[in-house]
Amino acid sequence: MDPIVIVGGDAAGMSAASKFKREHPEREVVVFERGAYVSYAACGMPYYVKGEVASLDDLLTVTPEEFVEERGVDLRLHHEVVDVDAEERVVTVEGPDGRFTQSYDQVLVATGAHAVVPPFEGMDLAGVFTMHSLPEAEAVRDFLAAERPDSVAVVGGGYVGIEMAEAFDAHDVDVHLFEMLSHVMAPFGETVAKHVEDHLRDRGVHLHLDTAVERFVGDDRVTGVDTGESVVDVDLALVGVGVAPNTDLVEAAGVELGETGAIATDEYGRTNLPGVFAAGDCAEARHVVTGEPDHVPLALTANRAGRAIGQTMAGDETPVGDIAGTAVVKAFDLTAARTGIVDEDRAREAGFDPVSVTITAASRAHYYPGAEEITITMLGDRDSGRVLGATMVGREGVAKRIDTVAVALHEGATAVDLSYYDLAYAPPYSPVWDPVLTTAKVLDGKLG
Structure with missing residues (x-):
């Protein structure tokens, strides 16, 4: 029998792989991960930048070696799946040794999401970062240590922006937070936003609300943020304006997307194509209040859905569960x-x-x-x-x-x-x- 194939090695993918192997240790499970890390705590990255987490390795839930040696998963790092042929049940993979195909019995697409990169001029300047992966977090912390900036810009007042404002403040730099809406933390409502804004100001964060960034200023490296009305001098910029699901791979394969732009699935994580599942930040889930599909990319949702799909693939149909969008954010105190x-x-x-x-x-x-x-x-x-x-x-x-x-x-x-x-x-x-x-x-x- 052909192996189970998992595309993407973070929360949903590795939860599915681990669960399936527990149910069927004799079956082959192949995980293709295009990066160097699997099963890591992305939510801990601001605290790594802040310095409260000492090492990137501390953010690894399970190491690649443990997946291979203890759980029996055939894990292939630095391997990117570039095509899914649902009719032939084959994926095409780009790896260090070139392109090859891998047949599958069932496949889980757990490609996650990516940081939204706004079309600002100057996004390619040195000192301008997004942060949605461990290498990006490491680059930000290395830059702080090497360059010792006096002032930083955080663009976006959501989860990442608030947490990174605190992280940068711990390095004794002036923090400017830019938000194009009238309040930070829009999904939390105005009452919460006002409390958080007052507290950020008390902690010395310079808030620029109702302020859209037009471009980053600088020759080779960032020296300022241009809002159209003024230029704020900064030595580092972190852009955190949201994430978008990674769906290009499955769109080309004929997988249907939902109204949210993420992959549409049923209650068991199945897509419209036979033998193709999706879970994690790339997929929709049903909202417990409305009963309708929604896209709320959070860690528990991904872990829980991956585990359920692993069990379903193993022959025991298990719903991925509804979501409520429950979230919590630390904003200084x-x-x-x-x-x-x-x-x-x-x-x-x-x-x-x-x-x-x-x-x-x-x-x-x-x-x-x-x-x-x-x-x-x-x-x-x-x-x-x-x-x-x-x-x-x-x-x-x-x-x-x-x-x-x-x-x-x-x-x-x-x-x-x-x-x-x-x-x-x-x-x-x-x-x-x-x-x-x-x-x-x-x-x-x-x-x-």
């Missing part, structure tokens, strides 16, 4: 989190009649030292009473509280259901009425 649908316009487009409430509550019992404020915005549907999503921001207790709301979304819980959850209480960790419970009670009152 603040934590911001979100889950579900947090934008009222999007909720209306999905057919809901949204109602939102915002409360601010203490993270601990009022008498216990160290209590901090948590601000929570929660959305519900007036017709059904169902919780649609929430955002949170605060200095402590945010990261795990968002998970409570995520569970409620997966259960289809109403606001009154959530208000009755039996959550843990002790003065060092929560008031008697946890802020999530309080928000749900207030939301239920407004929905009623």
Whole structure:
């Protein structure tokens, strides 16, 4: 029997390979990875640049040698799949020794995503970086060490931009953050954004909101950021304006894409072509609130889908699972989190009649030292009473509280259901009425 072939060796691909080999150790699994690394923690790269993570090797979940020697996976680094022939069940591969073909029984496309490179003049200047791979993170840290810049620009106020602003600040440089929208962290909503913006300013970050970058200035290396109205002098620029799914390979093979631009799949990760699966940052998944396909490239989604597809390939059909878009971001001393649908316009487009409430509550019992404020915005549907999503921001207790709301979304819980959850209480960790419970009670009152 032909082997299982995996295209891409990060979270989804290696999770699938490992799961399949556990189920069928006698079967051959071949993984083609065009880079030098597999199964690495991309989310840890800002903390490597910051210096909190000492080595790139610390970001490796499982080494290539472990996959080969302990798990029996035929791993081929520096091998890029350039064509998939679903009719013949063959992939074409470019490797160090030239081009060759590999037949397959089933194939998983786990090609991930790439950093969006805006059409700015000067993107090719020395000192201008994107960061979506370990080599890019290493290049940024090496540049900081060698050049010791006085001022850096971060273009984009999303996850990467916020985390990299903190990373650069740790190197004692002036940080300028440019965001073309009126607020940073757009998916988290205006309430969270304003808290984060105030905190960034308090930490000395220069915010340039409603500011579109036109080009980078410099001869051989970057010396400034031109916004059309002014030029801000910088010695390094990091562009983090988002990611896009890697779909060129499968588009040429006839795999259908969804409305999001990512690969369309069914609940088991199957594409429209027989024997071809897709998972991870290149693929869509079903949103738990809307029931519709969505593209939210996050680590857990990729790992979970890859593992499920590995089991399905092994003969035990396993759904990849729904997503809620649950995410958390560290912004210096603040934590911001979100889950579900947090934008009222999007909720209306999905057919809901949204109602939102915002409360601010203490993270601990009022008498216990160290209590901090948590601000929570929660959305519900007036017709059904169902919780649609929430955002949170605060200095402590945010990261795990968002998970409570995520569970409620997966259960289809109403606001009154959530208000009755039996959550843990002790003065060092929560008031008697946890802020999530309080928000749900207030939301239920407004929905009623």
